[in-house]
Every structure is written in C-alpha cells, then in structure tokens.
Amino acid sequence: MINPNIKSVFELTQTFSTEQDCIEYYEDLRWNGIVVSPFDPTSKVYKCKNNQYRCKNTGKYFNVKTGTMFENSKISLRKWFLAIWLVTSHKKGISSMQLAKDIGVRQATAWFLLQRIRACFGIENNNELEGIIECDETFIGGKNKNRHKDKKVPHSQGRSFKDKTPVMGMLQRDGKMNAFVVPDTKRKSIQPLIHKYVKPETTQTIITDEWWAYNGLSKHYDHRIIDHSKKEYVSLQDNSVHTNNIEGSWNILKRSVSGMYNHVSRKHLQKYVDEFVYRFNLRKVSDQEKFRYLLSNSNIRTTYQELITV
Template identity: 45%
Template sequence: MAAIKFDFTSCYEYNDTQFDCKPYIPKREPTPLEETCEDMLRVIFKKTSHVKPLKIKEIRFPEPLKLLTTRNKKVSKTLPVSPKSIIFNKSIMAKHPNIELDTASIFKSMVHMIDVLNNDNACREHLEQLRWNGEPICPHCGSKRENHYRLKNKGIFKGLYKCKDCRSRFTVTVGTMFDGSNVSLRKWFIAIYLFSSHKKGISSLQLHRDLNVTQKTAWFMLSRIRNSFKNNVEFKFDGITQVDETYVGGKNLNRNLDKRTKNSQGRSLKSKVPVFGMLCNGMVYTVVVKNTSGRTLKPIIEDKVKCGSIIVSDGWRAYSGLSKEFRHRVILHNKGIYKMGPYHTNGIEGFWSHLKRGINGIYHVASPKHLHRYCDEFAYRYNTRHMTDGERFNLSLINADEKLMYRELIA
C-alpha cells in the first residue's frame, strides 16, 4: 500500500533526506470525502502492517464505517500528526513575528476601553488582532494561515478554529493565561488595565469588589498577571549601572509585644527578606536573594552587566573587588556623600521607595514565597513608565504567554 503523503511545508521545517519519497504539495485542498478516506486508510494500515509504524501521538479514531456515515452530519475530526522527522519551528508558534503595540487599538482611558470592548466577542477580536495580526496561528504546529477552518456553534462563530495542517482545534487563548479560565475575557481585560495602569497596583480585596468575583479568584488573577510581568529576555546592562540592595519586611514597632522579634534591626534576616536591584539607562532589574554577601551579589552583577562597564554602589563591603572586571565607583553614604559628578545611586533608591510604598500601602504584607512576583510587578511598571496606559495594556496582552496553575501557586 502506498504511503500517505501530507503537506507539512506550511508549518514545519524538515529535511528531505529523511523521507523515502519526494515532498508532495497538493494543488488544491482535500475534500471532506478524501480526508475521511485518508483517516480510514491510516487506521487500516496501522492495524494490518507488520512494519513498526512511526511513533505518533496516541489518537482514538471512531470506527471507519461510523466515521463515513457521520461525515454528512458535519462531525469534525482531529488528526494531529507529529513524526520524528518533523522539526517544530517554535519561534512562530506563540504569536505573529511582526507584532507591534499599535497592531490593535490603543485605548486612551479605562472608559474608552470599556466602551469599545463591551463584550467577550469584542475582547476576543482585539486579542486576535493584537497577537495574530489577521493571520491565525495554530499553537499546536505553528501553521500560520488566513483560511484556517472557522467552526461555528449553532451558526455563530465564537473564535474556535481548526488547523488545516494538523487538524487540531484552537482559539487565541490557548497557551495564554486566559486558557481554561472560567472568568470572562472582559473581566480579565478590566483587571489587566486596572493593575497595569495604577502606579502602586490594586489589592485582591478591591478587585473582587470591582469585578464581582470572589477574593480567591481575584488573588489568583493578580498572581497570573504578575507572573506575565516578569522579564524573560536575556540581556546585559552596558553603561553606568547603579546597584543596591534593600530589605522588605515589617518593623518591630508595628507589631504586638508578643510578636516582636529581638535583634531584627539593620541587616538582620530574622524577619526581613533581602532584594538586590540594578538600574541602567532607566531600566531596572530585581532579584530576591538569600543574603547580601559578596558571594551572592557578585555573580549576579557579572551575569547581567557587561565587562568593563561602570558600576556605582554605596560603601557596602560586599561590592569590594568589583574593580577587577568593572570600573567601580563608590558613594560613601556614611560620610554624607550622595553624589560624585555623574555618579550616584539615587535612581535605584527611588525605585525601592516605589516598591515599599506599594507593598506597605496597598498590599500591607508580601510573603517571602511570592515576593519575587511583587518585585517583577513594580519593575514592569517602572520600565514602562514612559508608555501610555493603553500601550502598556496592549503590551501586557502580548506578554500573556504563560499559564500559571493554582497548584503551582500554592505549592
């Protein structure tokens, strides 16, 4: 029996030498009857062939006769194919490669966004235009086509597509933080706009009242949004880089007498968590560390700052020895010196004030387990401070690629 040939050239990169025959490119789209016959032949070949077939994803096909008789009833099938010889091009599977913030509408205010995106269908279309730019991309195989099958439910299209190459169903929310959520897209969009535009954030208690959801749901939504705010791009600072550390935690004066911790002032780690930060050319980077010793901080600096750059720090002894690889400038704060020509650490210390005012004023407390997400949240707003609220909202939707599970959050 002749081998069945599929067209993978539109969504895969492959090596011709790995196939026994020449690549076959059909001149037209297969008819529903031809697709059904291909499915039947594949099932028969798999059951009767003595040669070990290629390993593919386990699929449960209906009986051939039943599949043939139900084809006229518009019963959709799914045929994902993933041979070993196929090399997935992951770079095109998430979103459009030429995506821009102005691909979709940029809203001027919260009221403008609510007026335009007044239902879930409008929100879905805005997300499709922003992430796909008019060309739906299958998240299962990376196929980018304008003519993917548009599946309707009772004659109404609600954003469900079927890939013409791998036959898998998908929507624009697959693989994003909206995937599988029972919360409507409209509420998600309102939460993202509020969270990204408020300088110090919004608490879960306030959000649950604004969206009419439970506090647990609001907290989970905010945690997913914070997780999408983290920086996933590898980079290195090149220029004058300010480095500093701070400690996040409550003060003994604000605790009851029976809950106060002795000898917790200064750099004590009994009730506070250290956070290390770097700022260069208006961009800030933060990381929660276990301590502020030189063994902990120097590897971070060497990894994130280009060799030979100027490092500006205070007189903390952990920074001693940086002059071997960098041009180190020390600002002795204990002697009342806070600036030496163009060198100072006022920028990173100003960011620490934003972080602490937000935690103390809005969230009141941040556990060490989730502190890194709060730091990512404030770093994201600081790094996008020159954007408008509408541009930051669109950027947040573009970066909503990771789906944080609740069991991971509370583990």
C-alpha cells in the same frame, strides 16, 4: 490590526463592549492575521465555529486563549481586559480586594487573576543595562532592627534579614531597572546578576555602596563606591557618583508592598517585584501601551495549584 485609541476605563469598556470584541482584538494582537497552532507552529490551521480552530497535524482544537494566562478561565475576557487595564495603569498597583469590587468577582478570584497577570510582568525584568549603573539591595518585610548599618544593623553583624527578604537591583541612569529576590546579600548571590545584565563593553561606571559583596567588580568595570558608613551619600570629588536613584526606587517598592498589599510572602515576592519593575520601566508610556504590551506578552499560564503549593 485593530488599534483603538483608548485613554480611560470608560473608553475601554466602550471599545470592548462584547466578548466577541475582545476575542477579535486579542486574535489580531496575538496572530496578526495568521493563526498559529500552539501545538505545532508549522501546521495548517482550520477555522471552526465558536472561535475555535483545529491544528491539522495534531488534530487538536484550540482558541486564542490556549497557552495564555486566559486558558481555562471562566472569567470573561471583558473582565480580564478591565483587570489588566486597572493593574497596569495604577501607579502603585491594586489590591485583590479592590479589584474584586471593580470588576465584580470574589476576592479569591481577583487574587488569582492578579497572580496570573503578575506572572507576565517578568518580561520587563531582564534588560541588558549600559552606561552608568547604580546597584543596591533592600530588604522587604520585617522590622527596622534587622537592617544593615545604614539601614540600622551594624556591619559587624553582617546584613541581617532574619524576618526580611533581600532584593537586589540594578538601575541604568535615565533608563531601565532589573530587580531580583535573592537568598542573601553575599557576593555569590549578587555579582552573578551584575555580570549577567551589565556588560563591561557597554558600561561606563558601576556605583555601589561599601558592602563587601561588591568587592572585585573593579576587575571588570569602573567601580565607584559611596561609603554610607561615613555618612557619604554623594561623592565629594564627583557629584554624579551616588546611588540616590535606586534608593529612591526602593522607597516606591516598599510603599507599594506595605501600603497596597500589607503582606507579601517570600514565595510570591518576586512577582510583586516584577510588577514594580514593569511599572517603573514603563513610567513614561501611556496606559494604552502598557495594556497592549502586557496583552502581547500574555502567553504565560499559571495554574492555581502552582500558586497555592508551598
């Protein structure tokens, strides 16, 4: 396995100075010396010229990019690798305009690359959480006047999001986070996600605010509540009971969306949330490992038509 020690953009460009360098590295990373046909994993594979392979059972030809986000892309792997490094190493992400300048492509091309890369970020957004879990929702987009009570909307009107998109999150103390775009902040939208990712047998405590959609969690978990309507942000009885960590993470997400991307449509918001979660969960990992991890899980292909279809 080729395992170069890369610590900077300069070292990345030096390590992958040719397209063949990229192909050989990606082949090692994806197949680890044993080429597998994407059409029939049980088939014998024949090596052909120009980095092509043929699947014996199906007779089809393929290469290392087949079935991945790189498939049918006219952009070189050298530029793809540089784009992945820049996206995963930047703490707040990178805009398509900036990426276009950095790798020398049109802005529309850079946007397409970014969307394909973001489609792979979901690998870090399905963690089973345990221990002490903080749960909360936030709203992306729109104006402050549409937020719920502690976010400037009275409870009597419910949690309004006429011009906002709700995102529900679960954060394990000193651990990982999951976050998902939801249609609303009702119990039927929130609690199934909690039950899916937070197992009662491995959970010590779930902490939420007083929003009614969390009612009933005490049947399955040790459910502690922070009542924001009473200006309570840390429990007076136990200072470990609070949702400050996940609320702080929402600030990072919002600054990223508003500061870096300006506007994100509801259709694509989950991809940006996945990107945020990926970066948050790997915040203590080196840039090289973030780069390798994404490349190792790049077998998700997104077509341009899928991206532009409403």
